[in-house]
Amino acid sequence: MISTRGRYALRVLVDLAEQGTDDFVPLNEIAERQGISVKYLEIILKTLVQNGLLKGHRGKGGGYKLTRKPEDYTVGEILELTEGTLSTVACLAPGAEECPRKEQCRTLPMWKRFDDMVHDFFFGMTIRDLMEKPI
Amino acid sequence: MISTRGRYALRVLVDLAEQGTDDFVPLNEIAERQGISVKYLEIILKTLVQNGLLKGHRGKGGGYKLTRKPEDYTVGEILELTEGTLSTVACLAPGAEECPRKEQCRTLPMWKRFDDMVHDFFFGMTIRDLMEKPI
């Protein structure tokens, strides 16, 4: 299950992309359009700013803006940033300790195939693909 | 993320299928082969028995056995039984309340496509496909 963090992050990025402006967009506008609390979005956007996906600017006329073109954000990277890993099972997550049963495990090959499929799906899709109409 | 419940359930079913016997197989044997605690597996198998995927038999000579042929168990049904829904996002889960934003939501079509892909993957795969060698 993808949590609200990942889902909201995607919606905010698409929202920003669709504004089609290079100005900073204040969060309260985004939050109102999306129907999400400003306070909660702050937490989510913090991650995106810290990782350079967004630029934040304080004070009057401040807000957030994209740092790249919409087609240069993959859905996969945004989800991994906000959700952690996309791996379906713990033993395939990055940093997981070697499973001693991996040679004999009947289900591991299936999980690997599934993970590859998921990865291809989300990393093959960009914010531009989610926009109403490409600007 | 698929939890241990679903993963262990699959491994037990494959284990039972690979025994290739029509006798009841006691849980302590399965648990030892799979390296999982008997007590924890009891909880998981309970669900499978209650839903008719397994038959349990008490007393000496008792244990568990499959109620169908391996190819008649889809991975999808087992995961849904043990994990709840396979839906990726809350708004697409069965029984979810109508999302008031569904018409304007930019991400919903992607989640729908993804869910379909996941569904096809897991319901197109059976326990037989996970077995070492078809008996």
Add this chain to the structure above:
DNA sequence: CACTAACCTATTGACTAAATAGGATAGAAA
């Protein structure tokens, strides 16, 4: 009657999701 093995109920400890609250800081405009 003893043994076996499934069945049942309850509890634990750790962790995470989804927020909310309140303040601190930086920047623009007056």
Add this chain to the structure above:
DNA sequence: TTTCTATCCTATTTAGTCAATAGGTTAGTG
């Protein structure tokens, strides 16, 4: 330089789930 703005930062809360463990009960076999 003061005021307003809007991001940034830290902490807390509430509820729920995961992954087990513990201990007892019931049904069936020899």
